[in-house]
Amino acid sequence: MEVCYFGSTSPPPTFRLPPLLESLLQHRITREVVLLLTPWGLTLSVTTCLLLWTFWKSYSLRVNVPTIGASPGPFGGWRAMFKYFSHGSEWIAEGYDKYTPTAQTFKIPSISRYILFPTSTKILEEMMAEPDHVLSFGEALTEKLAVEWTLHPSIKYDPYHLQLIRTKLTQRLSTILPEVMDELVTAWGDGAGGDVGKEGWTRVRVWEVMVVVVARTTNRMFVGLPLCRDQEYLDNVIAYSLKVVKAGAILDILPRFLRAPLTNLLMQKSHHYALMRKHVGHIFRERKAKMQECLASGQEWKDCPDDLIQWILDFSEEEGGSSGSGKRREEEELIARILFMNFASIHTTATTVTQAIFDIAAHPELQPDLHIEITEVLSKEGMSKQSLTKMKKLDSVIRESQRLNTISTITMMRKSLIPYTFSDGTHLPTGTWIAAPATALQRSLLSIPNPAVFNGFRWERLRVEEEEAGRPGRYAAVTTSFEHLVFGHGKHACPGRFFAVNELKVLLAHVVGRFEMRCLPEQGRPKNWIFGVACRADPEGVVEFRLR
Numbered sequence: 197m198e199v200c201y202f203g204s205t206s207p208p209p210t211f212r213l214p215p216l217l218e219s220l221l222q223h224r225i226t227r228e229v230v231l232l233l234t235p236w237g238l239t240l241s242v243t244t245c246l247l248l249w250t251f252w253k254s255y256s257l258r259v260n261v262p263t264i265g266a267s268p269g270p271f272g273g274w275r276a277m278f279k280y281f282s283h284g285s286e287w288i289a290e291g292y293d294k295y296t297p298t299a300q301t302f303k304i305p306s307i308s309r310y311i312l313f314p315t316s317t318k319i320l321e322e323m324m325a326e327p328d329h330v331l332s333f334g335e336a337l338t339e340k341l342a343v344e345w346t347l348h349p350s351i352k353y354d355p356y357h358l359q360l361i362r363t364k365l366t367q368r369l370s371t372i373l374p375e376v377m378d379e380l381v382t383a384w385g386d387g388a389g390g391d392v393g394k395e396g397w398t399r400v401r402v403w404e405v406m407v408v409v410v411a412r413t414t415n416r417m418f419v420g421l422p423l424c425r426d427q428e429y430l431d432n433v434i435a436y437s438l439k440v441v442k443a444g445a446i447l448d449i450l451p452r453f454l455r456a457p458l459t460n461l462l463m464q465k466s467h468h469y470a471l472m473r474k475h476v477g478h479i480f481r482e483r484k485a486k487m488q489e490c491l492a493s494g495q496e497w498k499d500c501p502d503d504l505i506q507w508i509l510d511f512s513e514e515e516g517g518s519s520g521s522g523k524r525r526e527e528e529e530l531i532a533r534i535l536f537m538n539f540a541s542i543h544t545t546a547t548t549v550t551q552a553i554f555d556i557a558a559h560p561e562l563q564p565d566l567h568i569e570i571t572e573v574l575s576k577e578g579m580s581k582q583s584l585t586k587m588k589k590l591d592s593v594i595r596e597s598q599r600l601n602t603i604s605t606i607t608m609m610r611k612s613l614i615p616y617t618f619s620d621g622t623h624l625p626t627g628t629w630i631a632a633p634a635t636a637l638q639r640s641l642l643s644i645p646n647p648a649v650f651n652g653f654r655w656e657r658l659r660v661e662e663e664e665a666g667r668p669g670r671y672a673a674v675t676t677s678f679e680h681l682v683f684g685h686g687k688h689a690c691p692g693r694f695f696a697v698n699e700l701k702v703l704l705a706h707v708v709g710r711f712e713m714r715c716l717p718e719q720g721r722p723k724n725w726i727f728g729v730a731c732r733a734d735p736e737g738v739v740e741f742r743l744r
């Protein structure tokens with residue numbers, strides 16, 4: 197049979213490379229260079245160049261303050277970046293001790309950028325006073341977590357959740373506690389087991405139980421019953437919160453154009469959002485329909501739920517809403533808002549309650565007094581917002597535990613959006629990051645005896661003195677200052693802290709009221725896990741519980 201070569205009967209001429217090039221291609225190095233010219237090779241080379249350029253660009257910001265942690269040499273900061281995970285917190289402590297006597301600001305290399313730390317509270321005051329278009333908290337937070345990709349751009353550009361937390365959540369505090377209590381009791385029973393401590397000392401992995409208890413109690417207020425008990429929904433919001441931190445850190449160092457394609461690969465975003473649509477999407481739709489029905493008939497929705505889903509809907513359905521955007525929001529954005537609120541609440545609160553339980557177990561001498569305070573208050577007044585304010589010993593233990601196990605050794609992060617100069621002459625070019633060395637400040641600013649040692653009731657005693665001097669609340673767990681930066685300080689201090697501290701008190705009052713606790717003799721207080729500037733309670737840490 198005759199073979200047809202695209203209309204011609206003669207075979208095409210064989211393409212031959214010039215002999216010199218052919219012999220060059222035999223050589224390994226040349227082959228690899230040629231390989232780089234293939235589409236994959238080109239993509240890889242361009243990406244590598246862009247990554248190097250991104251790193252170089254981040255470290256090229258010249259800020260004339262001393263550096264801690266960078267190795268000597270032209271790429272010192274760049275190389276030190278890899279040591280940041282194991283040394284970040286140490287560097288900040290070292291810099292603080294070294295530069296506090298001269299009130300200087302210093303910097304450390306973190307992943308993809310230098311961060312500056314003022315040691316003088318005067319400079320921190322100036323930093324706090326600047327508006328967001330000069331030194332921006334939102335820009336730093338959303339960039340660090342790559343919020344536009346890991347969650348949704350609207351979280352960055354329209355942060356109306358702040359308003360919801362400050363108004364709706366705060367108003368709801370006085371009525372939510374019985375529901376929080378109810379959820380806690382069932383969640384504790386389901387998680388730790390209903391017969392914990394009945395037959396003597398029982399070992400419990402505190403973090404494992406607490407992360408679910410906190411997720412359930414928090415979601416009782418966010419999405420209500422029965423969804424707050426749905427295992428698939430809970431696993432989804434817990435897992436996604438962790439992925440936001442991890443993927444955010446990776447996306448933050450990548451060039452912008454790579455972020456969108458890589459987000460799904462890093463965190464399976466579409467899978468998690470699909471699960472959210474399955475669980476929450478229909479609730480949004482049903483409630484919107486009901487709201488429209490009420491609007492059309494001019495009737496009030498009598499048993500309208502009072503939860504986060506409804507607050508978001510009320511806010512976003514308002515034409516021209518208080519954000520001024522006037523947009524009705526897409527379902528994806530509404531879902532992202534629920535995920536963001538879970539991200540902000542669950543791991544922070546679960547870590548804090550786990551740390552407090554570790555500290556109470558490690559200090560059994562505190563337990564009888566705590567037990568008396570809790571049972572007295574509850575028997576006289578029951579569980580309410582007012583009665584919780586009377587648990588001052590418990591409040592003091594929470595504050596002390598947070599002080600020594602602060603969730604992040606730095607807070608009050610800001611990014612300069614325009615060039616800025618402090619009163620001491622320290623100049624920040626556009627794009628500089630600056631933060632408060634929270635843990636170091638907390639350990640040094642207060643003149644308290646043995647600041648490095650856990651002393652559970654120290655704040656309760658100081659509060660009594662302060663109250664007598666007419667300054668109530670100065671040492672309460674929710675009160676922020678440069679001496680207590682666990683929730684940040686100033687206009688961006690954590691808006692959820694009032695709810696968080698109430699929730700912590702309800703959880704701890706339940707646990708301390710019912711159980712004695714002790715650490716394992718062979719283990720002692722479980723040690724913290726430190727990565728960079730993050731401080732986590734040991735997720736494997738075990739405490740023994742015995743029913744009173």
Ligand code: HEM
Nearest residue numbers: 540541544545548607608609682683684685688690692696
């Ligand atoms: C014990 C639990 C918690 C801890 C330790 C904590 C800690 C923090 C910290 C350190 C900040 C940054 C402040 C700064 O650096 O100046 C922050 C911000 C924030 N927190 Fe919390 N938080 C907790 C619970 C919550 C809860 C329960 C919510 C929501 C209900 C929440 C919502 C937020 C939000 C929305 C921000 C950003 C504030 C802004 O953009 O101005 N947090 N939190």
